Amino acid sequence: DKGLIPSEIIIADGTLHRCPTAAKPHKQNGAYIAHLDSPATLWWCNWESSDQGTFTEAEETTLSPAEKEALHQRHAAMRQQRDAEFAQRQAAVAQKAQSELNAAAPCSPEHLYLQRKGVPPLADIRQDHAERLLIPVRDAAGQVQSLQRIAPDGEKRFLTGGKVHGGHFVIQGNPEKPLALCEGYATGASIHLACDCTVYVAFSAQNLSVVTDIVRRKFSDKLLLICGDNDEAGRSKAQEAAQAAHGPLVIPSFTTGAGSDFNDLHHSEGLHEVRRQLEAQEHA
Numbered sequence: 001d002k003g004l005i006p007s008e009i010i011i012a013d014g015t016l017h018r019c020p021t022a023a024k025p026h027k028q029n030g031a032y033i034a035h036l037d038s039p040a041t042l043w044w045c046n047w048e049s050s051d052q053g054t055f056t057e058a059e060e061t062t063l064s065p066a067e068k069e070a071l072h073q074r075h076a077a078m079r080q081q082r083d084a085e086f087a088q089r090q091a092a093v094a095q096k097a098q099s100e101l102n103a104a105a106p107c108s109p110e111h112l113y114l115q116r117k118g119v120p121p122l123a124d125i126r127q128d129h130a131e132r133l134l135i136p137v138r139d140a141a142g143q144v145q146s147l148q149r150i151a152p153d154g155e156k157r158f159l160t161g162g163k164v165h166g167g168h169f170v171i172q173g174n175p176e177k178p179l180a181l182c183e184g185y186a187t188g189a190s191i192h193l194a195c196d197c198t199v200y201v202a203f204s205a206q207n208l209s210v211v212t213d214i215v216r217r218k219f220s221d222k223l224l225l226i227c228g229d230n231d232e233a234g235r236s237k238a239q240e241a242a243q244a245a246h247g248p249l250v251i252p253s254f255t256t257g258a259g260s261d262f263n264d265l266h267h268s269e270g271l272h273e274v275r276r277q278l279e280a281q282e283h284a
Helices: 065-103 112-117 185-195 205-218 232-245 262-269 271-282
Strands: 017-019 030-035 041-046 051-056 133-138 144-150 156-158 169-171 179-182 198-201 224-227
Touching: 030 065, 041 065, 051 065, 065 133, 065 144, 112 185, 133 169, 169 185, 179 185, 179 205, 185 198, 185 262, 185 271, 205 224, 205 232, 224 232, 224 271, 262 271
Parallel strands: 179 198, 179 224
Antiparallel strands: 017 030, 030 041, 041 051, 133 144, 144 156, 169 198
């Protein structure tokens, strides 16, 4: 059900085993830990979908005190193995990401995705032999932890098994300006072009609060503009980030077109309108 393809016999020895997935049957992008002694317990992870979970055959409320203690100890051991697997895989992906970036070429301004979005290649984005944009995902120390690939048709993929949580991409701007935080590269590029501010791209609404916390810790005295997408998840997560950062929330408002982010606003009403809406909140 979860897309893992273990061997015919699941090895239930309480240690972590890798296995193929339905999406990549020739790679080991699945993992599981199984215990058959009562109560039978299974942890699984599918790196292709970043999905994981734990199954236990019995409800904890039905277990005896001894069984509860055994289950808690088992979960602790599984958690230790799981965390070690995550760290090992994420370190390997970080190395792969840096190697891909080193081998890639400078990004062409004529790239189809950039042309469609109406923005240039900024900062250190690269382009690989398949004409995919490569956007480094960096941690709080500035080290590459993964990368985002964007195909000419706009399909976006992160490296399988890489760490995206807390990762961001920075477009440097005028240090006298506020710092802006947003979800995607094209949105961040439009914000930067409009206001010449430094932009932190968080890659997703779910990651926005985490990146905002990193930026606030680093720049405690700076004004942070939280630039959310105008959709349900974008507004909700941006509101959370703005409250935590004690900074203004800016959601694009459309009068002559439709869209959800500041790149859409750039297209429909121009950079001057992006600048007007951002500066209105900056000075509110």
